Amino acid sequence: MIVIALMLAGAEPSAEALALGRRLAERGTLATLLSVAEKKDTQEMIEREPAMAEKDKAALRAVAAKVYAQERERLFAADARALATHLTVEDLRTLVAQAESPAARHLHEAMPRVIATTLQSVGDVDLGRQVRIAFCADRTDLPTLCAPD
Numbered sequence: 001m002i003v004i005a006l007m008l009a010g011a012e013p014s015a016e017a018l019a020l021g022r023r024l025a026e027r028g029t030l031a032t033l034l035s036v037a038e039k040k041d042t043q044e045m046i047e048r049e050p051a052m053a054e055k056d057k058a059a060l061r062a063v064a065a066k067v068y069a070q071e072r073e074r075l076f077a078a079d080a081r082a083l084a085t086h087l088t089v090e091d092l093r094t095l096v097a098q099a100e101s102p103a104a105r106h107l108h109e110a111m112p113r114v115i116a117t118t119l120q121s122v123g124d125v126d127l128g129r130q131v132r133i134a135f136c137a138d139r140t141d142l143p144t145l146c147a148p149d
Contacts, residue, residue: 013081013084013085014084014089016089017084017087017089017092018080018081018084019080020083020084020089020092020093020095020096021079021080021081021082021083021084021087021092022076022077022080023096023099023100024080024083024092024095024096024099025076025079025080025083026076027099027100027104027105027108028079028099030075030076030079031072031076031108032108032111032112032115033115034068034071034072034075035112036112036115036116037068038064038065038068039112041064042060042061042064045060045064046060129149132145132146
């Protein structure tokens, strides 16, 4: 049984599994987060340079779109392979059918706005900082980690 599991773990995903994984990746969480990050990163750069001319803003947006498109391709390929490796073809077929349903498409299209609205309503969230503060509340033995902000 263990030998079979090890053999399956190293098996190359089929072409169908990779294609289904890609379709799922393009509609998944990573796709949504990349869309949000592209807009957020670009806007933050524009805000750092208030005197930036409109033509420079347009050029920055074009560069951001190009960089994100290149990275999106690389990340989707990796995500597709991971999905194809860890899910069965049957599962992938079912998940792709769900992801390509009208309701799921509407959700995918709305998700960047949903995320932006959620983050706007809760304000700054730095969970790593909150964990560090809670962990270090009564600690004096870790001066680097627990140094005050």
